[in-house]
Amino acid sequence: MNLAPNLGTAEPGTPATTSLVSAVNLAKQFHGRKVLDGVDFDVAAGEVSVIIGKSGSGKSTLLRVIAGLEDPEEGDVTIDGVLVRSGGARTADWNHGAAKVGMVFQSYNLWPHMNVLDNLILAPRKILGLSAGEAEARAEKALAEVGMAEHIRSRSTQLSGGERQRVAIARALMMRPQVLLCDEITSALDPPVAAEVLGVLARLKQEEGLAVVLVTHDMAFASKAADRVIFFSNGRIAVDATPDEAFHHCENAELKAFVDAVRID
Amino acid sequence: MSEQDFDWGAVANAWPHLLSGLGVTLQIAAITIVLSMILAVPVAVARMSAIEIVRWVAQLYIEIFRCTPMLVQLFWIYYALPALTGITIPGFASAVIALTANLTAFMAEAYRSGFQAVPVEQIEAGKMLRLSRFQQLRHIIVPQALRQQIPVILSLNISMFKDTALVSTIAVHDLMFQANTAATETYRSLEFFTTAAAVYFCIAFPVSLLTSYFERRGQLARTGRAPIIKPRKPELTGVKP
Ligand SMILES: Nc1ncnc2c1ncn2[C@@H]1O[C@H](COP(=O)(O)OP(=O)(O)O)[C@@H](O)[C@H]1O
Numbered sequence: 001m002n003l004a005p006n007l008g009t010a011e012p013g014t015p016a017t018t019s020l021v022s023a024v025n026l027a028k029q030f031h032g033r034k035v036l037d038g039v040d041f042d043v044a045a046g047e048v049s050v051i052i053g054k055s056g057s058g059k060s061t062l063l064r065v066i067a068g069l070e071d072p073e074e075g076d077v078t079i080d081g082v083l084v085r086s087g088g089a090r091t092a093d094w095n096h097g098a099a100k101v102g103m104v105f106q107s108y109n110l111w112p113h114m115n116v117l118d119n120l121i122l123a124p125r126k127i128l129g130l131s132a133g134e135a136e137a138r139a140e141k142a143l144a145e146v147g148m149a150e151h152i153r154s155r156s157t158q159l160s161g162g163e164r165q166r167v168a169i170a171r172a173l174m175m176r177p178q179v180l181l182c183d184e185i186t187s188a189l190d191p192p193v194a195a196e197v198l199g200v201l202a203r204l205k206q207e208e209g210l211a212v213v214l215v216t217h218d219m220a221f222a223s224k225a226a227d228r229v230i231f232f233s234n235g236r237i238a239v240d241a242t243p244d245e246a247f248h249h250c251e252n253a254e255l256k257a258f259v260d261a262v263r264i265d
Numbered sequence: 266m267s268e269q270d271f272d273w274g275a276v277a278n279a280w281p282h283l284l285s286g287l288g289v290t291l292q293i294a295a296i297t298i299v300l301s302m303i304l305a306v307p308v309a310v311a312r313m314s315a316i317e318i319v320r321w322v323a324q325l326y327i328e329i330f331r332c333t334p335m336l337v338q339l340f341w342i343y344y345a346l347p348a349l350t351g352i353t354i355p356g357f358a359s360a361v362i363a364l365t366a367n368l369t370a371f372m373a374e375a376y377r378s379g380f381q382a383v384p385v386e387q388i389e390a391g392k393m394l395r396l397s398r399f400q401q402l403r404h405i406i407v408p409q410a411l412r413q414q415i416p417v418i419l420s421l422n423i424s425m426f427k428d429t430a431l432v433s434t435i436a437v438h439d440l441m442f443q444a445n446t447a448a449t450e451t452y453r454s455l456e457f458f459t460t461a462a463a464v465y466f467c468i469a470f471p472v473s474l475l476t477s478y479f480e481r482r483g484q485l486a487r488t489g490r491a492p493i494i495k496p497r498k499p500e501l502t503g504v505k506p
């Protein structure tokens with residue numbers, strides 16, 4: 001794993017050639033305010049990156065730009081070696097990149113009028129052209145991976161928050177992404193349930209080699225399971241380091257203050 | 266006049282005509298409802314379009330049909346449109362066109378508020394799974410909007426069903442036309458119009474009951490309870506004044 005520590009700076013350049021996702025100089029404004037201010041960000045295959053930072057610092061916007069839910073004004077994005085965004089705009093190869101990226105949200109966003117199975121198989125059937133049998137077999141496997149196999153026929157509205165989030169992860173896995181973007185996916189869950197959901201992500205990384213980018217306030221998970229910790233501040237990456245370096249040896253005062261504040265909570 | 270007896274025999278004699286009229290009424294209503302429920306989808310989508318001119322045209326269409334009388338719309342299509350285009354449209358077709366155009370406008374507004382009630386995050390989840398705009402509509406937005414708007418859709422359909430009586434004025438042989446004809450021929454207005462009212466009522470009333478049922482169910486769902494539960498008896502809720 002390529003983890004050259006880059007303490008306290010956000011210097012552009014040196015994106016690893018093995019990067020699964022590589023974003024260069026992303027810039028995004030809302031109402032004239034720079035929410036992403038020249039962000040360079042890359043994700044290696046099979047790596048777990050945890051993004052931390054104050055609310056409003058631009059973490060969600062970074063994920064949403066990579067996911068294609070927002071368009072930036074500036075920036076290039078390469079996914080799996082293919083340039084999918086150039087000078088802010090999508091290239092003709094956009095779909096190539098989109099196929100590798102999955103996303104899970106804080107509010108689960110299951111479709112409440114469908115049962116769990118139908119939530120999972122809709123896109124694989126319509127987009128990947130899987131038969132009903134193939135899609136269902138894949139759904140059984142995905143649900144088993146997140147520990148929800150027995151809920152395949154449940155209505156999503158009958159599930160608890162933690163169960164819904166695990167189904168949402170399974171739904172994203174159905175499209176076989178190589179990187180899963182997770183935006184505060186445990187913020188609405190009780191700590192033990194949150195730990196369970198994050199445990200699913202750690203196992204997916206171990207067993208499936210799935211790369212995970214996780215925005216979270218869960219410092220315990222960050223120091224235990226992350227390969228990298230990225231501290232976001234005012235639309236920039238202020239620190240990009242291993243958990244040990246970020247939490248114990250970092251001189252960035254802002255990060256120190258942030259970590260202390262979160263620990264006290 | 267007022268002391269004459271009811272003569273239900275006249276109604277019995279004319280019953281085959283009334284039944285055939287009811288058949289025409291139901292046909293017009295059924296075709297209109299099916300067409301409007303489909304056509305309202307693109308109109309509602311256009312009404313919410315990001316392109317200003319598309320949004321504007323859809324809104325103009327909706328407002329024209331909402332703000333002019335149904336009877337005028339019917340006459341306009343039956344009498345005025347042929348004058349404009351030189352093509353005569355038969356009564357039945359004119360009726361279906363006018364009623365459909367009218368109901369589609371109202372239905373589109375119901376759909377629109379249903380569409381807007383679907384959380385944008387659910388649509389983003391669909392985008393992340395690479396569903397196309399059409400697939401998002403077809404599988405995520407429309408089914409939920411329909412469910413949410415069932416009471417509104419049902420009451421629009423009831424109104425339209427009653428409004429079909431207007432088509433008797435353009436010589437369509439619907440229930441109202443047959444009742445009116447028989448009443449004129451037999452001088453039995455009271456019997457025939459009472460019968461006609463009863464027939465319309467027998468069809469509309471069950472739908473109206475269904476509307477109230479869905480409204481109650483919707484209220485329960487909105488107050489955070491599982492959608493399919495019976496309303497609790499107030500005395501059992503434990504709320505004390
Ligand atoms: N769609 C939007 N429209 C306007 N402002 C937005 C939008 N999305 C985010 N913002 C603003 O951008 C800033 C960064 O938001 P966000 O990326 O959600 O931060 P974070 O996830 O770190 O809390 C916030 O000030 C937020 O209000």
Ligand SMILES: [Mg+2]
Nearest residue numbers: 059060061184
């Ligand atoms: Mg956020």
